[in-house]
Amino acid sequence: MSTDNAPETAPPTCYRHPGRETHVRCTRCDRYICPDCMRDASVGFQCVECVAEGNRGVRQPRTVGGARTVAAARPTVTYVLIAACVLVYLAELASPRVVLDYMMVGAGYLPGGELAGVAGGEWYRLFTSMFLHQRPAGGSFGLTHILFNMWALWAIGPALEQALGRWRFLALYLLAGLGGSVLLYVLAPTSAAVGASGAIFGLFAAFFVFSRKTGAPMGPIVFLLGLNLVITFAVPGISWEGHVGGLLTGGVLAAAYAYVPRGPRQQALHVAATAVVLMALVAAVLVKTAQLQPLLG
The missing domain is CATH 1.20.1540.10 (Rhomboid-like)
Structure with missing residues (x-):
């Protein structure tokens, strides 16, 4: 039986960069992400949006005087x-x-x-x-x-x-x-x-x-x-x-x-x-x- 006319399945692409083929998914939202959008996680990779969403609930460390420790070093x-x-x-x-x-x-x-x-x-x-x-x-x-x-x-x-x-x-x-x-x-x-x-x-x-x-x-x-x-x-x-x-x-x-x-x-x-x-x-x-x-x- 011939399969010449069967439709081809398009390869998955990054949700932020539709022109980039990828087979890696974000471990939180399950969307496909390309190497530019991958962020290391404890297991696998996460997309930039999920990382940003997770950081919103993390309290930034501060000094004794109340300043953020990640503040610019330049005085x-x-x-x-x-x-x-x-x-x-x-x-x-x-x-x-x-x-x-x-x-x-x-x-x-x-x-x-x-x-x-x-x-x-x-x-x-x-x-x-x-x-x-x-x-x-x-x-x-x-x-x-x-x-x-x-x-x-x-x-x-x-x-x-x-x-x-x-x-x-x-x-x-x-x-x-x-x-x-x-x-x-x-x-x-x-x-x-x-x-x-x-x-x-x-x-x-x-x-x-x-x-x-x-x-x-x-x-x-x-x-x-x-x-x-x-x-x-x-x-x-x-x-x-x-x-x-x-x-x-x-x-x-x-x-x-x-x-x-x-x-x-x-x-x-x-x-x-x-x-x-x-x-x-x-x-x-x-x-x-x-x-x-x-x-x-």
Whole structure:
């Protein structure tokens, strides 16, 4: 009996690439998959869609600080902060007015008799001052001011950014800098200051907290922190309020990040802790401003 007219059965093809012949099936959905769509499984192969579906139910591992361990190794925020400070410093070199317009001062008179300060509504000085540094002829520190701060940021920033993740690291840096400005405003509103030192001291405190939490060697950070505290109180012209304010703010926020229990609510609790610290600093500014405004007339 002749079979010349019997229809030929088409070979199976990949469900994602219909033009590719294959005889391998996904062990989960049983669809045919080509070599480009195969993913190794405990038994056989799975397609890319089944692998993605399975990963949705797998909780990604996180660090003690709540950051995903698969986050990019490049410390992007650290580099951006360094670049921002350097660019602002170049602007200072081009125009001394940059320092006068954006340095931290609570309530005082600029050269020429101009009243300026946070109490007069220039609240932005609380933030902008942490990106300014002394100009080469601006005091006893000059160029070493920005060099030390940027070295410290480069030295400990990447490790902290990896432990905290980008948004927590940035929040801690900015709130520590803000905490230094706020303490200066509360205790010495007529004083002026510039520098990222408050934020850097906040990073020192965070490094100490996470070293203690993880059992890492604490000798280097204790020595560095102690040395800088001695310099803070021993050398004239340094705003100890800015340094201590940054240290306390960074320490409190880092403790919240490090010691909040892990679990599905960890991220929400970190956001809440950040908001609470910010609100406390804002409240301190509002109270001090209410005290100063009647005196300013």
